[in-house]
Amino acid sequence: MRPYRVLLVSHYYPPHLGGIENVVRQEALQLAALGAEVTVLTSGARSRTSTADGVRVVEVAAWNGIERRAGVPFPVLSPALLPAALRWARWADAVHLHDCLYLTSWTAGLAAALTGTPHLLTQHVGLVEHPSALVKGVQRAVYAVAGRALLRRARQVLTLNASVADFVRSYGARPERMRHLANGVDTELFRPAASPAETAAARERFALPADRPLVLFAGRLVPKKGYQLLLAAHDPAAGYDLVFAGDGDSRALRGRPGVHHLGTLAPAELAEAYRACDVFALPSTAEGFPLTVQEAMASGLPVLTTDDPGYAPYELDRELVRLTPREVEPLRAALAELTTDAGLRARMGRYSREHARAAFGWGRHAERLLAAYRGSHG
Known part of the structure; x- marks a missing residue:
C-alpha cells in the first residue's frame, strides 16, 4: 500500500519567520516521520521545488510588498x-x-473542489486588530466571501481555542465538523537553561545586561501583539529591562532606556533568547494560545499574557500563569510583581515547563492530524 499523501498549504514557510509557517513546518516533519508523503505548497522569492527531511516544498513566486x-x-x-x-x-x-485569509488557501481550496479531493482547514486567528480601517474592512470582506466558502466546504475545521471556534462558526463553519487541536512545541529545542552559566552566556551573546531581570516579548511588532502596551507599562526605574524579538516597526523601541531589540531570530536563536530572560510577556489580542506562549512555557518561563477566552480549553492554573486585562495599569502591576519575586518566578516557571511537556507534543498532534485526514473520506 502506498503512503498517505498530504498537501499542506501555507502562505509562508521557513525560512520566512512566523507562527503559522513554524506550525506547518513541524506538521510536515512529524507527518513524514509517521510515514505520510508530504508536499507543502507555499510562496517564495521564485518558483521552485525542493525536498528536505522527507518533505517536498513547492514554492510559487510571490510579491511581498x-x-x-x-x-x-x-x-x-x-x-x-x-x-x-x-x-x-x-x-x-x-x-x-x-x-482562510490568503491567496494560497483560496486557490488550493478551489483546486480541491475541482479535483474532488477533501480539504481540511486550520484557522489560527480571528479578525486581526489593525489601525487601518481599510485593512480591517478587507479582512471582513475576505472572510465573508472566500472564507465562508472554504469553511462551509471543509470536511473538518480545526481551531486552537474557543475564541477562534466562535469566529469560524460565525462565518459558516459547520459545528459538527469543528475540532479543537492545540499546536505542538519542540520541548527539546525550547527548554529551560541548564545552569546560571548558560543564562549568562546567552545574555552575553545578545549583549543583554547581566545584573537585572529581563522581560521577553517575542512576535511581530504590530498592534495586535500589544508591544506598544508593554512599552507603555514599562517603568525604567523599576529595575527590569524589556527585550523584544521580532520584526516590524521598531521605531517606538529606539532610544528608550531599558529596552533592547534583538530583531528577527531563527528558532534556535529564539530558544536561546528565552533562556536568557526571566519572564515572558505578550499582551496580544484575538490570538487565544499563540505558539510563542507555548514556546515560553516549554522554556520554563513565567508567562504574562492577555486574559482571553481562548485559554479556557487548556485549563491553566491562573495562579501560575498571569492572565491580565489588556490595559496598561494591570500589566504594569503584574510586571512589577514578577520581576521582584524570584520565588514566584521559579514556581511559575516549573509549572510552565511541566504543563508544556504534558500538553504540547508534536508527535501526538501529527497522529491526530493523520486520523482527521483519514476520517475526512467518510
Whole structure:
C-alpha cells in the first residue's frame, strides 16, 4: 500500500519567520516521520521545488510588498499558483489549508473542489486588530466571501481555542465538523537553561545586561501583539529591562532606556533568547494560545499574557500563569510583581515547563492530524 499523501498549504514557510509557517513546518516533519508523503505548497522569492527531511516544498513566486510597506503578511503569488494547486491537489489524498485569509488557501481550496479531493482547514486567528480601517474592512470582506466558502466546504475545521471556534462558526463553519487541536512545541529545542552559566552566556551573546531581570516579548511588532502596551507599562526605574524579538516597526523601541531589540531570530536563536530572560510577556489580542506562549512555557518561563477566552480549553492554573486585562495599569502591576519575586518566578516557571511537556507534543498532534485526514473520506 502506498503512503498517505498530504498537501499542506501555507502562505509562508521557513525560512520566512512566523507562527503559522513554524506550525506547518513541524506538521510536515512529524507527518513524514509517521510515514505520510508530504508536499507543502507555499510562496517564495521564485518558483521552485525542493525536498528536505522527507518533505517536498513547492514554492510559487510571490510579491511581498504589502508586508514590507504595511506590515501585513499577505504575499501576492504569480498566476502559476493555480496550475500548481491543481497538480498537487490531484496528487493528494487530503488538502490541509492553513487560515482562510490568503491567496494560497483560496486557490488550493478551489483546486480541491475541482479535483474532488477533501480539504481540511486550520484557522489560527480571528479578525486581526489593525489601525487601518481599510485593512480591517478587507479582512471582513475576505472572510465573508472566500472564507465562508472554504469553511462551509471543509470536511473538518480545526481551531486552537474557543475564541477562534466562535469566529469560524460565525462565518459558516459547520459545528459538527469543528475540532479543537492545540499546536505542538519542540520541548527539546525550547527548554529551560541548564545552569546560571548558560543564562549568562546567552545574555552575553545578545549583549543583554547581566545584573537585572529581563522581560521577553517575542512576535511581530504590530498592534495586535500589544508591544506598544508593554512599552507603555514599562517603568525604567523599576529595575527590569524589556527585550523584544521580532520584526516590524521598531521605531517606538529606539532610544528608550531599558529596552533592547534583538530583531528577527531563527528558532534556535529564539530558544536561546528565552533562556536568557526571566519572564515572558505578550499582551496580544484575538490570538487565544499563540505558539510563542507555548514556546515560553516549554522554556520554563513565567508567562504574562492577555486574559482571553481562548485559554479556557487548556485549563491553566491562573495562579501560575498571569492572565491580565489588556490595559496598561494591570500589566504594569503584574510586571512589577514578577520581576521582584524570584520565588514566584521559579514556581511559575516549573509549572510552565511541566504543563508544556504534558500538553504540547508534536508527535501526538501529527497522529491526530493523520486520523482527521483519514476520517475526512467518510
